[in-house]
Amino acid sequence: MAPKIFIDGEHGTTGLQIRTRMAGRRDVELVSIPEAERRNAAMREDMLNSADIAILCLPDDASKAAVQMVSANNNVRVIDTSTAFRVNPGWAYGFAEMDKEQAEKIRAARFVANPGCYPTGAIGLIRPLRAAGILPDGYPVTVNAVSGYTGGGKQMIAQIEDQSRDDKITAPHFLYGLPLTHKHVPEMKIHGLLDRAPIFSPSVGKFPQGMIVQVPLHLDALSGNAKLESIHAALTAHYAGQDIVTVVPLEESRALARIDAVELAGKDTMKLFVFGTPGTSQVNLVALLDNLGKGASGAAVQNMDLMLAS
Ligand SMILES: NC(=O)C1=CN([C@@H]2O[C@H](COP(=O)(O)OP(=O)(O)OC[C@H]3O[C@@H](n4cnc5c(N)ncnc54)[C@H](OP(=O)(O)O)[C@@H]3O)[C@@H](O)[C@H]2O)C=CC1
Numbered sequence: 019m020a021p022k023i024f025i026d027g028e029h030g031t032t033g034l035q036i037r038t039r040m041a042g043r044r045d046v047e048l049v050s051i052p053e054a055e056r057r058n059a060a061m062r063e064d065m066l067n068s069a070d071i072a073i074l075c076l077p078d079d080a081s082k083a084a085v086q087m088v089s090a091n092n093n094v095r096v097i098d099t100s101t102a103f104r105v106n107p108g109w110a111y112g113f114a115e116m117d118k119e120q121a122e123k124i125r126a127a128r129f130v131a132n133p134g135c136y137p138t139g140a141i142g143l144i145r146p147l148r149a150a151g152i153l154p155d156g157y158p159v160t161v162n163a164v165s166g167y168t169g170g171g172k173q174m175i176a177q178i179e180d181q182s183r184d185d186k187i188t189a190p191h192f193l194y195g196l197p198l199t200h201k202h203v204p205e206m207k208i209h210g211l212l213d214r215a216p217i218f219s220p221s222v223g224k225f226p227q228g229m230i231v232q233v234p235l236h237l238d239a240l241s242g243n244a245k246l247e248s249i250h251a252a253l254t255a256h257y258a259g260q261d262i263v264t265v266v267p268l269e270e271s272r273a274l275a276r277i278d279a280v281e282l283a284g285k286d287t288m289k290l291f292v293f294g295t296p297g298t299s300q301v302n303l304v305a306l307l308d309n310l311g312k313g314a315s316g317a318a319v320q321n322m323d324l325m326l327a328s
Pocket residue numbers: 026027028029030031032033056057058074075076077078080099100101133134135168169170171172173309310313314
């Protein structure tokens with residue numbers, strides 16, 4: 019029998035995109051709740067408990083409540099796309115490429131926390147350099163990013179797309195997270211293996227899907243006489259052997275005049291770049307992804323497939 023999958027929150031932004039990715043699949047049975055019943059707790063509890071894998075695409079509090087609903091039922095495995103469990107040691111962190119062992123941890127887990135969109139880029143750039151000893155203890159990491167507006171879910175989509183609303187957003191590009199306490203900082207610190215919280219400055223652009231995450235570094239503050247080439251080599255070695263996270267060759271990135279935030283919109287892959295001028299003392303590490311692809315729904319389907327692999 020095909021494993022049953024229930025997407026709780028399937029009518030929201032992340033849930034809809036997961037459903038789209040699953041359309042036409044015959045190897046899984048999608049259990050669906052009518053849109054009008056999406057907040058019917060009793061019906062959701064039944065559906066959650068009938069699933070082999072429940073994918074939660076809900077706000078944090080609703081996710082925590084949904085996990086309670088299935089906690090006593092060991093037959094149900096969970097992928098949660100919210101922030102609620104990402105730094106919980108009882109959950110596998112759903113970024114399969116971050117370590118050689120991570121895919122196996124996800125495959126074997128009952129509870130998988132899908133990474134945040136910005137942390138996918140930031141951790142993807144930072145963690146291999148921490149693991150290789152290039153980024154030293156105490157280094158003051160900064161992460162600057164721009165996201166497509168679907169990152170803000172149904173509420174922000176409406177504020178940007180419906181300009182008749184009182185709370186419409188008119189800015190073509192805006193900074194937020196100004197108090198520097200964004201909910202993704204703990205996740206970046208822990209899974210980025212950092213001993214010091216990064217300064218994280220997110221922003222949103224007037225395009226639906228796409229994301230650029232930047233981590234600029236001073237080479238003279240790194241360990242082991244690090245150079246642009248050695249950083250690129252460390253990232254390339256880390257991501258060798260798979261095709262979801264790729265490191266763009268230096269010759270290719272040198273030829274680029276600009277990076278388009280929407281280049282990977284609709285794709286579930288992530289590209290990493292190392293920019294700078296050989297022989298100088300600075301580099302800019304850049305991750306390019308779709309906030310709803312590798313940053314959310316694409317990663318959730320990848321994790322589901324890993325969990326279904328025997
Ligand atoms: N959008 C993105 O790029 C990313 C989102 N995420 C995370 O995914 C999760 C979902 O976000 P997103 O899809 O953007 O949000 P949306 O607001 O677009 O969708 C959330 C869905 O959950 C439903 N919902 C809300 N509260 C409850 C509840 N108490 N019981 C049942 N259903 C409920 C909403 O219904 P209603 O329409 O009635 O409000 C809606 O259908 C969040 O935790 C978010 O942080 C993670 C990575 C990236």
